[in-house]
Amino acid sequence: MQNLIAFAGQIEETEKCHWISRLSKKIPLADIIAVEDLTVDQRDLVEIAIVANPDPETLSVLPNLKWVHSVWAGVERMIEQLADQNLMITRLKDPELARTMAEASLAWTLYIHRNMPEYAKQQRAKKWKELPYRKASQVTVGILGLGSLGARSAEVLRVNGFSVHGWSRTEKQLEGIRCLSGDSGLSNLLCSSDILIVLLPLTNETRGLLGARLLKSMKKGASVINFARGPIVDVAILEDLLDTGHLSHAVLDVFDEEPLDPSSTLWSHPDITILPHISAPTDMETASEIVGANVMRFLETGELPEIVDTSRGY
Numbered sequence: 001m002q003n004l005i006a007f008a009g010q011i012e013e014t015e016k017c018h019w020i021s022r023l024s025k026k027i028p029l030a031d032i033i034a035v036e037d038l039t040v041d042q043r044d045l046v047e048i049a050i051v052a053n054p055d056p057e058t059l060s061v062l063p064n065l066k067w068v069h070s071v072w073a074g075v076e077r078m079i080e081q082l083a084d085q086n087l088m089i090t091r092l093k094d095p096e097l098a099r100t101m102a103e104a105s106l107a108w109t110l111y112i113h114r115n116m117p118e119y120a121k122q123q124r125a126k127k128w129k130e131l132p133y134r135k136a137s138q139v140t141v142g143i144l145g146l147g148s149l150g151a152r153s154a155e156v157l158r159v160n161g162f163s164v165h166g167w168s169r170t171e172k173q174l175e176g177i178r179c180l181s182g183d184s185g186l187s188n189l190l191c192s193s194d195i196l197i198v199l200l201p202l203t204n205e206t207r208g209l210l211g212a213r214l215l216k217s218m219k220k221g222a223s224v225i226n227f228a229r230g231p232i233v234d235v236a237i238l239e240d241l242l243d244t245g246h247l248s249h250a251v252l253d254v255f256d257e258e259p260l261d262p263s264s265t266l267w268s269h270p271d272i273t274i275l276p277h278i279s280a281p282t283d284m285e286t287a288s289e290i291v292g293a294n295v296m297r298f299l300e301t302g303e304l305p306e307i308v309d310t311s312r313g314y
């Protein structure tokens with residue numbers, strides 16, 4: 001009998017059909033069926049699921065599930081909510097995703113560096129005023145997280161002339177980047193960064209990491225870009241620091257609750273740019289290629305790709 005793979009995702013029906021159709025072409029050794037369309041008997045046969053940020057609860061109908069391959073890079077909800085199911089989880093590692101994120105890091109860094117938020121305000125006030133120009137080389141961009149996405153972003157920013165510092169759990173060596181780790185490395189990065197980009201996974205250690213003490217330790221006039229996950233940054237403190245002028249601007253792509261509630265004060269804050277979680281969308285074509293190859297290798301040889309370390313949380 002053909003292998004049976006479940007597909008789960010909190011996405012629109014047509015998008016789900018596209019995923020299943022693309023993945024089916026890449027994985028000819030299996031039938032891929034949306035989890036909600038599996039019969040009760042079929043549910044027992046499923047050992048592999050491919051998921052697009054599903055409500056982890058939807059996977060609880062699969063009693064023999066062993067391996068979950070995500071088409072998203074962040075898998076914190078699955079790690080947290082499926083902890084007692086002892087699952088192996090593989091997250092998406094895709095050079096195209098890293099390229100897209102590096103593009104976003106460059107785009108929003110330039111937005112801040114070239115004073116676009118301030119010039120937009122001046123235009124609304126019909127104000128003609130030249131703001132001081134600094135070269136990119138005089139601007140330090142600090143990146144929290146030097147994994148697949150952070151390292152590529154660091155490289156692109158360096159090539160575009162910025163002075164780049166990066167922080168990770170284990171110390172890295174990246175050409176032309178000042179690589180830091182540990183508490184002192186974090187303090188160092190925060191007090192020297194003009195623009196801070198958050199590209200950490202959400203784990204027990206990073207949840208609430210950027211709270212009052214660390215945000216206040218940032219350089220006066222610095223800006224924050226959060227592309228990672230909402231709960232890493234305390235946005236109430238961030239709003240206070242923007243209000244007092246200690247920080248200049250924040251670009252927020254991710255939030256504690258998504259979509260961001262219309263009643264949130266963040267929407268209308270003059271110094272906050274809101275993005276609807278779009279800094280690096282998964283590319284269906286390249287992701288299907290990568291996930292398909294990983295699953296085929298497993299079906300043919302039993303060899304698994306990199307598995308998330310659930311005790312570490314990423």
Ligand code: NDP
Binds near residue numbers: 074146148277281
């Ligand atoms: P990786 O796992 O490749 O990299 C994570 C980085 O964070 C690593 O450098 C790691 O250190 C570092 N890190 C983790 N925990 C700590 C810690 N406690 N202290 C210091 N450093 C730490 O992840 P990716 O780069 O692929 O993705 C990062 C996150 O980006 C995802 O988890 C997801 O939340 C988010 N994302 C957002 C998207 C969007 O559109 N907004 C799209 C895709 C991802 P080390 O290298 O030592 O392990």
Ligand code: OXD
Binds near residue numbers: 072073074075281
């Ligand atoms: C992801 C995301 O984790 O889009 O892939 O946030």
